Amino acid sequence: MEVKGRVALVTGASSGIGRTYVEELLNQGAKVSICDINAEEGEKLASGLASKHGKDRVIFCQCDVTDYPQFEDSFRTTISAFGHIDIVINNAGIMNDRFWELEVDVNLNGVIRGTLLAQRYLGIDRGGRGGILINTGSNVSVNPYVSVPIYSATKAAIVSLTRAFGDKYHVDLTGVSVMALCPSATDSNLVRDVGKQLLSPRYEDAWRHDTASSIPQKAEHVGKALIHVLSTGKSGSVWLVENGQPVREVIFPKH
Numbered sequence: 001m002e003v004k005g006r007v008a009l010v011t012g013a014s015s016g017i018g019r020t021y022v023e024e025l026l027n028q029g030a031k032v033s034i035c036d037i038n039a040e041e042g043e044k045l046a047s048g049l050a051s052k053h054g055k056d057r058v059i060f061c062q063c064d065v066t067d068y069p070q071f072e073d074s075f076r077t078t079i080s081a082f083g084h085i086d087i088v089i090n091n092a093g094i095m096n097d098r099f100w101e102l103e104v105d106v107n108l109n110g111v112i113r114g115t116l117l118a119q120r121y122l123g124i125d126r127g128g129r130g131g132i133l134i135n136t137g138s139n140v141s142v143n144p145y146v147s148v149p150i151y152s153a154t155k156a157a158i159v160s161l162t163r164a165f166g167d168k169y170h171v172d173l174t175g176v177s178v179m180a181l182c183p184s185a186t187d188s189n190l191v192r193d194v195g196k197q198l199l200s201p202r203y204e205d206a207w208r209h210d211t212a213s214s215i216p217q218k219a220e221h222v223g224k225a226l227i228h229v230l231s232t233g234k235s236g237s238v239w240l241v242e243n244g245q246p247v248r249e250v251i252f253p254k255h
Contacts, residue, residue: 130175
């Protein structure tokens, strides 16, 4: 899909990778709905980007992905502002195994909600125009970290969800292609105080072992990877971008 002229809705969009997605999409000529639970940061970002790109190309919607009605309102508000939606990016996520129920609700249930809403509001079977859905996974979607087993589980589930809903069967029904982009450690706010984010302080040694060979990459690099996946990726595909290297497709054994 050519990004220029498209309308994108991005969750978890006021900071980190999500913010970079927004900036890169705008740079490529898209209109963007910034959806985030943090209204103060989201409105500030939208205001700054509107000054740069034009008020008609960016809006903010307060959105808690664990709250289905509020999440749905983000879709309605975006369509009201821009007429339709072409791209949905399920990016909101947290890493905190200590609060694992919230982690599951944001990382997995939030992506499920966003996927079902995308099918509902973009689906050709519901009067929509079709489009593309990108789910943000992680390198642990493919190779789990023993130090964050629950976080790893949520991100692994995103890959299975993407591969299933990205199958031709669902695409033929809805016209919505589904792909996953899985970044490794990136300059963001995901890891702030890892000792408080692990299920047990005893896991800190395991964390150091898990991340020993990881080279944090710039969020801008992941933003460029997003545009590549939107432009060239096929539905059901899973893409890994790690250590600042070019994004690459992960090949799974065929059924």
